Amino acid sequence: MAVRKKVGIKDISREAGVAISTVSHVLNGTAPISAEVRARVVDAARRLGYLAERQAKATITALDTVVLAVPDDAIPENEINLFSWTVLNGLTRECERRGVRLVPLTGNGSLTARKIVETAQAESADGVLLLNDDRREVLHGICNAGIPAVLINGEDQEMKIDSVTPGNRFAAQLATNWLISQGHRTILHLTWEGRTTIRRRRDGFIDAFKANDLPLADARVLHAGGYEPKLGEKAIARWLAESGGLDGVTAIFCAADNLALGAMRALHAAGIRIPENVSVMGFDGVALGELVTPPLTTVYVPLNQMGPEALHLLEQRVLANTTERAAHRLELGCKLVIRRSVATLGG
Template identity: 70%
Template sequence: MARAPAGEKRGRKVGIKDISREAQVSISTVSHVLNGTASISPAVRARVLEVAGRLGYLAHRQAKATITALDTILLAVPPDTLPQNNINFVSWTVLSALGRECERRGIRLLPFPLEGSAASAKAIVEAARSGGAQGIILLNVDRRETIDGIAAAGIPAAIINGEDSSMRLDSVTPGNRFAARLATDWLIRQGHRRILHMTWRGRATIRRRADGFADAFAENGLPVEDAVFCHAEGYEPRFGEKAIGEWLKANSGLGDVTAVFCAADNLALGVMRGLQVAGYRIPEDISVMGFDGVAPGEFTSPALTTVHVPLEQMGPAALQLIEQRVTSGIPDRASHRLELGCRLVIRNSVAPGPAAR
């Protein structure tokens, strides 16, 4: 016999009486477990929570709470992230998932492009207040002046893909340093010893990836000079292609570099094109690895090995941080810096290095 849909039983919403009956405990016991108002044995507590989760009561209760906590959020974003194009896959994926989550929860999202005078904290705060927003989400923002002004205004705010070094605003980022170390360590275990890190002089989140790249060499006891750095002008594919071309010319070819680890998939796409134009085969002559896990990497030839970032989870996580701050009732609640775990996606652009052969 099919179970009733989550949150419902025989056409009606599930209540604590249903949980009590199915878990075979009293209504008061269910209430104590759900509200944490009394000490209940671990076995009984686990049984009540299992039933409440299976019947959909917990999900319904959580969804109801989140809908009532937040009504309107101001989304402050750099203008180049709003239109979908072939270079902002990361930001567009984050924004699309955030928009879907807000629609699901009945939250009104007010986009606010950060350009010119509108990039100031004063303009952002005024827009949030005039729009009746309970909180502010900042995408790809870590300018000190902007963060200072928003923190001083006292409006709950969360940064996506950025950092607040003063630890006053909540933030959600990938675990950039740990993930870059994971990726580089994997390349080293594949037999690569001299690896080029293609990056650009970007924000703190990009610098964390460079830190993780260097960490892996230190932890494997490899010479620091084997961690080679090359800085492109930006993250777009054309800058990656230009940078690798200039590096090859300056070094009269690859030398003893056997792999390139790129700080973004966009860079990797350009690096692959530049290497192939120069006559190098991937991965036979040189291995290439990216970071972000955006869709185009699946369709390169060869398919790009990369670090998958949970981009679709970043927006909902930022909403949750704002909601927790709004509902906590703690004026001086410590800021939370949430780093999301990343994972390797192994495809065909990396071959074993000399040490493995």
């Protein structure tokens, strides 16, 4: 039986017609290499079987240039978009570490699939990362163009595009289960008409009531006009006025820390003490939750990991080099951060 010769970077160097050092830089992402040379090296490594062998060991950096399509409101660092900014910060650091060139493409309604695809082609990009944008027409257009892509913090319900998202539904159920274990039976879920990812949090909230055989009438849902703190504050103030108070609610579970911060302002303004009169819980784990009074109990989302995980998924898609690879949906686990904004009720 013939023993297969082990392929090394010398073989790839000879096959691609480049220096050994160039092969090393391409495979390890340690220096910028032209798209043409990089493509030759990766193709040679794939033909010789080296790529498949090393791929399993996660030692290949197959990305050179990536287009990042991101909404305008996710770019500035401010108290409203700490979620998106933290995700972008983690992604940027990972790209710098691996020598991947990140090409930002910003816009809101103007970010069409055609514009994203044209930018990717003009930049000779290996793939596209989309942040918070799971519009069906955009996902369809990118998929039909055959460009590798990963959606960050969104869901492709047709499962044609790879995606990375928090485990929203499971985490919301975990949080609500914990509130129930603390003696809370009538809970208000403050949310907004957001994308699918936000609706998953509402679904998890309802799941917990069903799993604990509690009346769904006590799983109340209140919609704010958006996720900004001022909109959460307005929604709770209006609800308090219309209900004549807390109306039996002992805990408010907010679909985002931003909403929780606004809810706390409205409760303080109404003279309602937290957690003595009502408990408040958030979701996201942004830094501001530690600074309010009382410090906010929340669901911690591994925001810094979302970008690197998306980059890894994109790399695996590029390395596979086949349309037969099924779309992957990666959900990251979240955990509870217990602070002082939730009270335990007596039995």
